[in-house]
Structure formats: structure tokens, C-alpha cells
Amino acid sequence: MQVKTVKARIYSIRRGSIGYSRDAIIIVPGVETSVDAAKFVNAKVIWRSRKGTEVIGKVLRIWGKHGQLLARFRRGLPGQALGDTVDLII
Template sequence: MEGWIVSFRRGMNKYYPRQVILSLDGVTYKDAVKVIGRKVLWVHPETGEKFVGKIVRMHGRRGHVLAYFKRHLPGQAVGTKVKIV
């Protein structure tokens, strides 16, 4: 399964580079509950470095989910694909 990184989780005055909002292909609000707990993999396009995260909860009512990564992601990760393992 694949998805897209929509944005970092943001507050009013700061953002959280370890927490990202994901939009998953073909996943609706009711189906998003089933992907909680799965691992997420993002590969850096230039260096090939792998970043591993975990889907922890839903975000909103459109099927978006929130994922926490072990290391913070670079800004160029926004708008790129991730793989759901």
C-alpha cells in the first residue's frame, strides 16, 4: 500500500518534524482504523537513507492518518510517496 506525505503536524507557533500527516490511496474514514499500528517507510531520493515510522492515529474525517517517525524527516519529504508495510 502506498500513501503521500501531506504535511508535518503543526501547531500555531511550531511544527513537529517527527510527526507527519499521511494521505493513503483508496482509504476512507472507516478503513483508516485498520491501518493503525502499521509501519511506514520513506526512502530519501538522493542518499537512499531509510526512515521508519509507525501510524498511530487518525487525523480528521477524510481518511488521513498521523505517523510518528523515529528520526525527524527533512522538509523535502513533504509531497513524496511512502510505503505502508
């Protein structure tokens, strides 16, 4: 089995009255439709801070109609993670 790594970007934190600090909306460059984004569902997501700590998560589902993904991390993401890159491991 070959492991493929794709770079993506954290677009936003999922919003709501409850506060979803563990959920992030991710954009993959070149993916514009929900059909193209479907191949990334259940992929592993890793965000690395500048200090070297890692926060690991998983892509849950497609978010919206324009190829965005909803990922849930094991721990909450800090504010510095917004706009930062993550690795998608397929």
C-alpha cells in the same frame, strides 16, 4: 503471516507552536473515510530518500474525518519529504 505493502503520500507535517518535525500526516489513495483508515493504525511506515537513507515510523492514529493518518517517525523528516511517497507495511 503475509506482509502487505501499500503506497501512501506525505501530505503535511503536523503543525503547532511546538514544532512537530517527527509527525507527518499521510494520505492513502482510495481511503476516504475514517472507518477505512482504521485498518492502517499501528502499521509501519518507511520513507526512503533519493540517497537511499530510510526513516522508519509508525501510524499512531486517524487524523480528521477524511481518512488521513498521523504517523510518528524515529527521526525528524526533512522538507524534501513533503509530497513524497512512503510505504505502509501492514
